[in-house]
Amino acid sequence: MKGVFSGINKILIILGTASALLWGWGTWMSFGIPQSVCAFLDKATFGLMHGEVMRMAYGFHYDTNNHDMPTVIFLIVFAVLFLIYLCAVLKCEKSRNGKYALGIILFFAVIFRIILLPGVLIHENDIYRYLWDGKSAIHNINPYKYAPADLFMYESGFKEDFYDEYRDITIKGKDFTAHDKARLDKLIALRATNPTYYARIGHWQVPTIYPPVAQFVFALSAWLKADSIILMKIIFALFDLGVISLIILLLKYLGKDPRMCIVYAWSPLVLKEFANSGHYDPVVIFFSMAGIYLFLRKKAWQGMIVVALATLSKFFSVVFLPFLTRRYKKSFLLIFIGIVILAYYPFFLWDRTGVHGVFEGLTTYNQQWAYNASLFALVRTSLNMLHLPVDSTMVLSKLIVAVAYFILLIVLFFKNDDSDTG
Incomplete structure (x- = not known):
């Protein structure tokens, strides 16, 4: 056991423990720290940051005014976490010993994510759209068909464009068919199961923009348990841990130090955006990394399939395509194109949405944001x-x-x- 607590191992344990404590503080702060604790800390810091310290009592709850959130304190904690992270990365890069270092890195990578998963989302609301899309899909309604705001337009009877002063947006008017009305009635019933989460959906005047593989993951989460933020974040975290595993495989294949997976595994930005905020990017990163690994192992057919899945998770993965396929027959591109078309085709037919309907949200998003x-x-x-x-x-x-x-x-x-x- 002496070897575990010596050299680089000892340093990583100290830095990992410090990071875990700070992430724990961040999660506690997201819920709101008791005012008595805030008052004690205010006295301990001689009131130098009175307003910011006392804001920790409010937390990052969705309905809390942004000015009342402890953003400054969180950014200070975040900056300290980055310094610890950089120190850990540099120590790993310079050290050539440490038999147990990789295990320690992976242990804390898991611990950090476990600490962050139950926390309140910090300045984020994307996950509410994921939950709505998934819930719509498992109730046999095409998530690309209707914008959340269509429910308001249908209930209000508006057929012309409507300007929403509260959100400062214009909602597109539609003339709903009998088929649409039946589906919208069903969505209204689904909204009633959790009106709070529905009200938190961002850009509610726009249909969903997320590709089919992302929709499958959202639907899987809803099928397991609808409207569960923690479950959806756990699914993303599993993909995130899969990314770390793939990074280790890639590093070993390229003859690099697998301990350098710490660059991703301990990254404060990765941890905050995925484990706390619940962004689904680990899904696309996982498939992208898997595709690259398969191409490096000369498994081009399998790699092409996985890169297609990555692109069907988030479109930016298509940028890898020219570089991965340059040494292979151009017919390999047909595999990619075929998989993409097959993935989208059911959505074109579902609820008579069509090509325009499926890409309506994405088109609007690209035009306006x-x-x-x-x-x-x-x-x-x-x-x-x-x-x-x-x-x-x-x-x-x-x-x-x-x-x-x-x-x-x-x-x-x-x-x-x-x-x-x-």
Whole structure:
């Protein structure tokens, strides 16, 4: 046992324990810390951060005003967690010993996720859409067919576009058929089973944007237990642990230190976004990593199937396709295309939704919103200086970024094979 508590192992145990305590504090803070504890901490810190310390009593509950949430304290804790994380990564990178280090890393990776899973979502609400989609699907209603706001329009009898002043959005008017009305009546009954979660759905005027594999995972969670945030987060956490396993396999295959899986396994950003916030990205990351691993092992057919599943989880995975298939017959692309079409085809037929209906939400989302802005934000800021209409800068910025991306993709694709690593 002496070897377990020496060298890099000892350092990882200390850093892992410190991180676990801080994540525990973050989870406790998400629920709201008793005012008596906040008052004690306020005195202990000489009232230097009185307002922020006392806000810890409110927690991050959905109905809590953003200004009352202990965001500053959480960011301080988050920053400390990042420092501990960087220290752990650097120690692993420099150390060449530590027989039990990988086991310690994996142990704490699991512990961190267990600590975070029951916590209140911190500044997030995406999971409420996942729950609604899953519940709709298991009750035989196509999640792509209706926007949550369609229930309001149907009940109110509005057939023209309606401006919602409270949310500052315009809800598209529709003329519902008898078939639609029967389905909407069913959705209204489903809403009644948990009106609170329904009211928390973001962008409720837009039908769902999430691809078929994501919908399958949402439906699986609803089938096991509808409206269960903790269950859905557990499912995502299992995929997340699967990602760590795949990273270890990839590192070993490439002759790298498997302990460097700590870069992902202990990442505060990964832990917060997935284990606490309940984003479903571990699903797409899992299939993406599995696809890359299979291609590296020369299992191209299986790899192509898995990359298709990754793309059907979230579309960004398609960027791997040109690089993974460059040494294989172009007919392999037919496998990818075929799987994507087969996955979407039932949704086209289901509830007579059609191609336009299935992609209506995604089309609207791409026209009106942006995420992971980076270059897009820079381009749009530059275009705004030209005093163009807001809608024009959105579309034009996305077009410019898309062209730049495809140029980069072509350059990388035709780059000399001598620079390839596998």
